[in-house]
Amino acid sequence: MADDKVDPNLSYNKFIFSVFKVLDAPVTYFKENIVTPLHNRNKHYYYHRRFNRVPTIDECEVDEPLCIFEANEQFKRDRGVDANILKILRRRKTECMMYNGHNAPQKCQKVTEDYEKASTNWFIKYGDLGAAATVVHAFMKQKHRMIWERRQIEQGTGKVLR
Incomplete structure:
Protein backbone atom coordinates (compact mmCIF):
# COMPACT_ATOMS: atom_id res chain seq x y z
CA MET A 1 0.00 0.00 0.00
CA PHE A 51 64.46 31.23 -10.58
CA ASN A 52 66.96 31.08 -13.40
CA ARG A 53 70.51 31.09 -12.12
CA VAL A 54 72.30 34.37 -12.75
CA PRO A 55 76.02 35.00 -13.02
CA THR A 56 77.81 34.92 -9.67
CA ILE A 57 79.65 37.96 -8.34
CA ASP A 58 83.00 36.73 -9.64
CA GLU A 59 81.57 36.68 -13.19
CA CYS A 60 80.27 40.27 -12.98
CA GLU A 61 82.15 43.29 -14.22
CA VAL A 62 83.10 45.88 -11.59
CA ASP A 63 81.04 48.63 -13.20
CA GLU A 64 77.94 46.56 -13.91
CA PRO A 65 75.44 47.31 -11.11
CA LEU A 66 72.61 45.22 -12.58
CA CYS A 67 74.72 42.06 -12.56
CA ILE A 68 75.85 42.77 -9.00
CA PHE A 69 72.24 43.37 -7.92
CA GLU A 70 71.08 40.08 -9.49
CA ALA A 71 73.98 38.20 -7.89
CA ASN A 72 73.07 39.74 -4.53
CA GLU A 73 69.42 38.69 -4.89
CA GLN A 74 70.54 35.18 -5.84
CA PHE A 75 72.77 35.12 -2.75
CA LYS A 76 69.85 36.15 -0.52
CA ARG A 77 67.63 33.41 -1.98
CA ASP A 78 70.35 30.79 -1.58
CA ARG A 79 71.04 31.87 2.00
CA GLY A 80 67.33 31.66 2.80
CA VAL A 81 67.04 28.19 1.29
CA ASP A 82 70.13 26.98 3.16
CA ALA A 83 68.81 28.45 6.42
CA ASN A 84 65.47 26.70 5.97
CA ILE A 85 67.19 23.39 5.22
CA LEU A 86 69.20 23.82 8.40
CA LYS A 87 66.02 24.64 10.34
CA ILE A 88 64.35 21.46 9.05
CA LEU A 89 67.37 19.33 10.00
CA ARG A 90 67.47 20.93 13.46
CA ARG A 91 63.78 20.18 13.94
CA ARG A 92 64.28 16.55 12.85
CA LYS A 93 67.13 16.18 15.31
CA THR A 94 65.11 17.70 18.16
CA GLU A 95 62.07 15.56 17.40
CA CYS A 96 64.21 12.43 17.25
CA MET A 97 65.84 13.27 20.57
CA MET A 98 62.48 13.92 22.22
CA TYR A 99 60.87 10.79 20.79
CA ASN A 100 63.67 8.37 21.67
CA GLY A 101 64.52 9.75 25.09
CA HIS A 102 67.48 7.99 26.70
CA ASN A 103 68.11 5.88 23.55
CA ALA A 104 68.52 9.01 21.45
CA PRO A 105 72.34 8.98 21.08
CA GLN A 106 72.23 5.59 19.34
CA LYS A 107 68.98 5.96 17.39
CA CYS A 108 69.48 9.57 16.28
CA GLN A 109 73.12 9.29 15.25
CA LYS A 110 72.47 9.68 11.49
CA VAL A 111 70.14 12.66 11.99
CA THR A 112 72.63 14.31 14.35
CA GLU A 113 75.51 13.79 11.92
CA ASP A 114 73.49 15.26 9.06
CA TYR A 115 72.61 18.30 11.15
CA GLU A 116 76.18 18.82 12.37
CA LYS A 117 77.58 18.54 8.83
CA ALA A 118 74.97 20.95 7.44
CA SER A 119 75.47 23.47 10.23
CA THR A 120 79.25 23.37 9.76
CA ASN A 121 78.87 23.95 6.03
CA TRP A 122 76.37 26.75 6.64
CA PHE A 123 78.76 28.44 9.06
CA ILE A 124 81.66 28.09 6.63
CA LYS A 125 79.62 29.81 3.93
CA TYR A 126 77.49 32.35 5.83
CA GLY A 127 78.76 32.48 9.41
CA ASP A 128 80.08 35.77 10.85
CA LEU A 129 78.62 37.73 7.93
CA GLY A 130 75.72 39.32 9.79
CA ALA A 131 72.16 39.96 8.73
CA ALA A 132 72.93 42.75 6.27
CA ALA A 133 75.66 40.87 4.42
CA THR A 134 75.87 41.11 0.67
CA VAL A 135 77.29 38.81 -1.94
CA VAL A 136 80.48 40.87 -1.95
CA HIS A 137 81.01 40.17 1.77
CA ALA A 138 80.47 36.44 1.19
CA PHE A 139 82.85 36.45 -1.77
CA MET A 140 85.54 38.18 0.27
CA LYS A 141 85.04 35.68 3.09
CA GLN A 142 85.47 32.83 0.63
CA LYS A 143 88.58 34.46 -0.84
CA HIS A 144 90.15 34.96 2.59
CA ARG A 145 89.37 31.37 3.57
CA MET A 146 91.02 30.04 0.41
CA ILE A 147 94.11 32.16 1.06
CA TRP A 148 94.24 30.95 4.67
CA GLU A 149 93.94 27.31 3.59
CA ARG A 150 96.66 27.76 0.97
CA ARG A 151 99.01 29.23 3.59
CA GLN A 152 98.41 26.28 5.91
CA ILE A 153 99.92 23.82 3.41
CA GLU A 154 103.69 23.43 3.38
CA GLN A 155 105.15 24.41 0.07
CA GLY A 156 105.69 21.40 -2.17
CA THR A 157 104.77 18.66 0.33
CA GLY A 158 101.00 18.90 0.45
CA LYS A 159 101.07 18.51 4.23
CA VAL A 160 98.94 20.68 6.44
CA LEU A 161 100.79 22.81 9.00
CA ARG A 162 98.76 22.54 12.20
Whole structure:
Protein backbone atom coordinates (compact mmCIF):
# COMPACT_ATOMS: atom_id res chain seq x y z
CA MET A 1 0.00 0.00 0.00
CA ALA A 2 2.89 2.35 0.72
CA ASP A 3 4.19 1.81 -2.83
CA ASP A 4 1.02 3.28 -4.32
CA LYS A 5 1.60 6.60 -2.60
CA VAL A 6 3.59 9.17 -4.58
CA ASP A 7 6.45 10.78 -2.66
CA PRO A 8 5.88 14.56 -2.82
CA ASN A 9 9.64 15.21 -2.49
CA LEU A 10 10.49 12.99 -5.47
CA SER A 11 9.24 15.39 -8.14
CA TYR A 12 10.85 18.34 -6.32
CA ASN A 13 14.18 16.47 -6.15
CA LYS A 14 14.00 15.63 -9.87
CA PHE A 15 13.33 19.29 -10.68
CA ILE A 16 16.24 20.53 -8.56
CA PHE A 17 18.58 17.91 -10.06
CA SER A 18 17.59 18.87 -13.62
CA VAL A 19 18.22 22.57 -12.87
CA PHE A 20 21.58 21.65 -11.38
CA LYS A 21 22.50 19.63 -14.49
CA VAL A 22 21.55 22.52 -16.77
CA LEU A 23 23.75 24.93 -14.82
CA ASP A 24 26.59 22.47 -14.22
CA ALA A 25 26.92 20.99 -17.74
CA PRO A 26 28.66 23.98 -19.38
CA VAL A 27 30.98 24.46 -16.42
CA THR A 28 31.96 20.80 -16.36
CA TYR A 29 32.45 20.76 -20.14
CA PHE A 30 34.69 23.85 -19.97
CA LYS A 31 36.75 22.40 -17.13
CA GLU A 32 37.22 18.94 -18.63
CA ASN A 33 37.88 20.01 -22.23
CA ILE A 34 39.76 23.31 -21.83
CA VAL A 35 41.16 23.87 -18.35
CA THR A 36 42.42 20.35 -17.50
CA PRO A 37 44.32 19.85 -20.79
CA LEU A 38 45.99 23.24 -20.33
CA HIS A 39 46.99 22.35 -16.79
CA ASN A 40 48.37 18.99 -17.89
CA ARG A 41 50.39 20.66 -20.63
CA ASN A 42 51.79 23.45 -18.43
CA LYS A 43 52.34 21.94 -15.01
CA HIS A 44 53.58 24.59 -12.60
CA TYR A 45 53.75 23.88 -8.94
CA TYR A 46 53.21 27.14 -7.10
CA TYR A 47 55.21 26.02 -4.09
CA HIS A 48 58.38 25.29 -6.07
CA ARG A 49 59.13 28.53 -7.81
CA ARG A 50 62.25 28.26 -9.92
CA PHE A 51 64.46 31.23 -10.58
CA ASN A 52 66.96 31.08 -13.40
CA ARG A 53 70.51 31.09 -12.12
CA VAL A 54 72.30 34.37 -12.75
CA PRO A 55 76.02 35.00 -13.02
CA THR A 56 77.81 34.92 -9.67
CA ILE A 57 79.65 37.96 -8.34
CA ASP A 58 83.00 36.73 -9.64
CA GLU A 59 81.57 36.68 -13.19
CA CYS A 60 80.27 40.27 -12.98
CA GLU A 61 82.15 43.29 -14.22
CA VAL A 62 83.10 45.88 -11.59
CA ASP A 63 81.04 48.63 -13.20
CA GLU A 64 77.94 46.56 -13.91
CA PRO A 65 75.44 47.31 -11.11
CA LEU A 66 72.61 45.22 -12.58
CA CYS A 67 74.72 42.06 -12.56
CA ILE A 68 75.85 42.77 -9.00
CA PHE A 69 72.24 43.37 -7.92
CA GLU A 70 71.08 40.08 -9.49
CA ALA A 71 73.98 38.20 -7.89
CA ASN A 72 73.07 39.74 -4.53
CA GLU A 73 69.42 38.69 -4.89
CA GLN A 74 70.54 35.18 -5.84
CA PHE A 75 72.77 35.12 -2.75
CA LYS A 76 69.85 36.15 -0.52
CA ARG A 77 67.63 33.41 -1.98
CA ASP A 78 70.35 30.79 -1.58
CA ARG A 79 71.04 31.87 2.00
CA GLY A 80 67.33 31.66 2.80
CA VAL A 81 67.04 28.19 1.29
CA ASP A 82 70.13 26.98 3.16
CA ALA A 83 68.81 28.45 6.42
CA ASN A 84 65.47 26.70 5.97
CA ILE A 85 67.19 23.39 5.22
CA LEU A 86 69.20 23.82 8.40
CA LYS A 87 66.02 24.64 10.34
CA ILE A 88 64.35 21.46 9.05
CA LEU A 89 67.37 19.33 10.00
CA ARG A 90 67.47 20.93 13.46
CA ARG A 91 63.78 20.18 13.94
CA ARG A 92 64.28 16.55 12.85
CA LYS A 93 67.13 16.18 15.31
CA THR A 94 65.11 17.70 18.16
CA GLU A 95 62.07 15.56 17.40
CA CYS A 96 64.21 12.43 17.25
CA MET A 97 65.84 13.27 20.57
CA MET A 98 62.48 13.92 22.22
CA TYR A 99 60.87 10.79 20.79
CA ASN A 100 63.67 8.37 21.67
CA GLY A 101 64.52 9.75 25.09
CA HIS A 102 67.48 7.99 26.70
CA ASN A 103 68.11 5.88 23.55
CA ALA A 104 68.52 9.01 21.45
CA PRO A 105 72.34 8.98 21.08
CA GLN A 106 72.23 5.59 19.34
CA LYS A 107 68.98 5.96 17.39
CA CYS A 108 69.48 9.57 16.28
CA GLN A 109 73.12 9.29 15.25
CA LYS A 110 72.47 9.68 11.49
CA VAL A 111 70.14 12.66 11.99
CA THR A 112 72.63 14.31 14.35
CA GLU A 113 75.51 13.79 11.92
CA ASP A 114 73.49 15.26 9.06
CA TYR A 115 72.61 18.30 11.15
CA GLU A 116 76.18 18.82 12.37
CA LYS A 117 77.58 18.54 8.83
CA ALA A 118 74.97 20.95 7.44
CA SER A 119 75.47 23.47 10.23
CA THR A 120 79.25 23.37 9.76
CA ASN A 121 78.87 23.95 6.03
CA TRP A 122 76.37 26.75 6.64
CA PHE A 123 78.76 28.44 9.06
CA ILE A 124 81.66 28.09 6.63
CA LYS A 125 79.62 29.81 3.93
CA TYR A 126 77.49 32.35 5.83
CA GLY A 127 78.76 32.48 9.41
CA ASP A 128 80.08 35.77 10.85
CA LEU A 129 78.62 37.73 7.93
CA GLY A 130 75.72 39.32 9.79
CA ALA A 131 72.16 39.96 8.73
CA ALA A 132 72.93 42.75 6.27
CA ALA A 133 75.66 40.87 4.42
CA THR A 134 75.87 41.11 0.67
CA VAL A 135 77.29 38.81 -1.94
CA VAL A 136 80.48 40.87 -1.95
CA HIS A 137 81.01 40.17 1.77
CA ALA A 138 80.47 36.44 1.19
CA PHE A 139 82.85 36.45 -1.77
CA MET A 140 85.54 38.18 0.27
CA LYS A 141 85.04 35.68 3.09
CA GLN A 142 85.47 32.83 0.63
CA LYS A 143 88.58 34.46 -0.84
CA HIS A 144 90.15 34.96 2.59
CA ARG A 145 89.37 31.37 3.57
CA MET A 146 91.02 30.04 0.41
CA ILE A 147 94.11 32.16 1.06
CA TRP A 148 94.24 30.95 4.67
CA GLU A 149 93.94 27.31 3.59
CA ARG A 150 96.66 27.76 0.97
CA ARG A 151 99.01 29.23 3.59
CA GLN A 152 98.41 26.28 5.91
CA ILE A 153 99.92 23.82 3.41
CA GLU A 154 103.69 23.43 3.38
CA GLN A 155 105.15 24.41 0.07
CA GLY A 156 105.69 21.40 -2.17
CA THR A 157 104.77 18.66 0.33
CA GLY A 158 101.00 18.90 0.45
CA LYS A 159 101.07 18.51 4.23
CA VAL A 160 98.94 20.68 6.44
CA LEU A 161 100.79 22.81 9.00
CA ARG A 162 98.76 22.54 12.20
